[in-house]
Each structure stands twice: as C-alpha cells, then as structure tokens.
Amino acid sequence: MRLPRTAHTSRPWRIHEIAGDFHVEDVWALPTPGGPDDLAHLVRQIANGPGDKTTISSPAYRMLFGLRWKLGKLLGWDKSGTGLGARVRTLRDRLPADLREAPRGPDPRSAPFASVYQLHDEWAAELANKTVHAVMHIGWVPDGAGGYRGQMAVLVKPNGLFGALYMAGIKPFRYVGVYPALFRAMGRQWQANAGERSTG
Numbered sequence: 001m002r003l004p005r006t007a008h009t010s011r012p013w014r015i016h017e018i019a020g021d022f023h024v025e026d027v028w029a030l031p032t033p034g035g036p037d038d039l040a041h042l043v044r045q046i047a048n049g050p051g052d053k054t055t056i057s058s059p060a061y062r063m064l065f066g067l068r069w070k071l072g073k074l075l076g077w078d079k080s081g082t083g084l085g086a087r088v089r090t091l092r093d094r095l096p097a098d099l100r101e102a103p104r105g106p107d108p109r110s111a112p113f114a115s116v117y118q119l120h121d122e123w124a125a126e127l128a129n130k131t132v133h134a135v136m137h138i139g140w141v142p143d144g145a146g147g148y149r150g151q152m153a154v155l156v157k158p159n160g161l162f163g164a165l166y167m168a169g170i171k172p173f174r175y176v177g178v179y180p181a182l183f184r185a186m187g188r189q190w191q192a193n194a195g196e197r198s199t200g
Contacts, residue, residue: 003027008153018094022155030150031187039140042150043123047106083128091116131166133157
C-alpha cells in the first residue's frame with residue numbers, strides 16, 4: 001500500500017541526517033508483518049533477492065526490467081564511470097562517526113545497490129547511474145495493531161533535467177508493473193520464511 005511522504009519524513013530516521021538533499025519519491029507499507037526485532041530478517045531477504053526466477057511471476061515486471069537493462073547498456077546509463085565513487089560520492093562519506101562504526105549491512109545480490117548502514121530499525125542502500133542517485137530506505141515500524149512491518153521509502157536525486165525526465169517517464173511503469181509484482185513476491189517469500197524467523 002502506498003503511503004503519504006509524511007509516513008517517512010515524520011519519523012526520526014538517521015537517513016534524514018545524510019540525505020537531506022534527496023527527494024522522497026515513494027513510500028510504501030510492505031507486506032511483512034512481524035515482531036519488534038525482525039528487520040534483520042527483512043534486510044537479509046531483500047539482500048538475497050528472490051529465491052528463484054519464478055518468485056516474481058509477473059511477465060510485465062520481467063519485461064520492464066529486461067527493457068530497462070537493455071536500454072541502459074545501449075545508452076551507457078550504467079557504465080562504471082556514471083556510478084558511486086565516480087559521478088557521485090557514496091553517502092557513506094557523509095555518515096557521522098557512530099553510523100560509520102555501525103554495521104554496514106549486506107549489499108543486495110540481485111540489484112545494483114550498495115549498503116550504506118544498518119541499524120535495529122532501519123537500513124539504507126544506494127545506487128547511482130547516469131540518470132539518478134537513489135536510496136532505498138527500509139524502516140521497521142509499528143503496524144497499529146500491536147505488531148510491526150516493513151516500510152520502504154525511495155529517495156532520489158535526479159541527474160539534471162535528463163534524470164528528472166527519466167524519473168517522470170518511468171513513474172507509471174513503477175506503479176503499474178514493478179511495485180505490485182515486487183511486493184506480492186516479497187509477501188509470499190516473507191510468509192514462506194516464517195518458520196525460519198520463529199527459530200532464529
């Protein structure tokens with residue numbers, strides 16, 4: 001379920017200290033009900049990616065991502081010189097001392113993100129290419145019914161006019177084809193891993 005931006009901006013996340021020049025693009029409630037200490041399980045699930053190629057079964061999702069990576073290769077959007085440490089500095093360079101000393105968290109295997117930091121109730125990972133510098137922020141929040149769930153915010157800093165046009169152009173595809181399929185798969189995998197969470 002999509003949430004208002006205030007669901008992210010009103011919370012005292014540490015990401016606000018280092019990404020104040022980023023725009024909050026999207027905020028979503030994740031289908032990951034759990035207890036107060038389950039963020040680490042969600043981070044591990046996201047970092048490990050889908051358990052197999054059929055986890056995200058949506059043909060639209062696979063088609064859109066396939067098209068995006070082909071266009072990126074053709075137009076040079078994802079070349080090494082356009083990413084972290086080249087076109088932009090990593091957000092790790094902005095971390096205060098206590099966050100630098102905190103666990104960094106895992107780098108996702110199935111997406112070009114690099115982990116920035118991981119705490120008990122939030123995890124941030126970033127990516128950069130020719131179009132945008134973006135942050136995926138995963139928070140762990142009370143669900144209003146005595147439990148907890150994940151919350152994802154996407155923060156972006158477009159690369160000039162081209163990046164802003166790119167973000168505007170992909171918005172309908174994200175809402176119709178990408179996010180619904182991704183969150184359905186995330187919820188199925190979360191439920192499938194319930195036994196693992198209860199024992200560890």
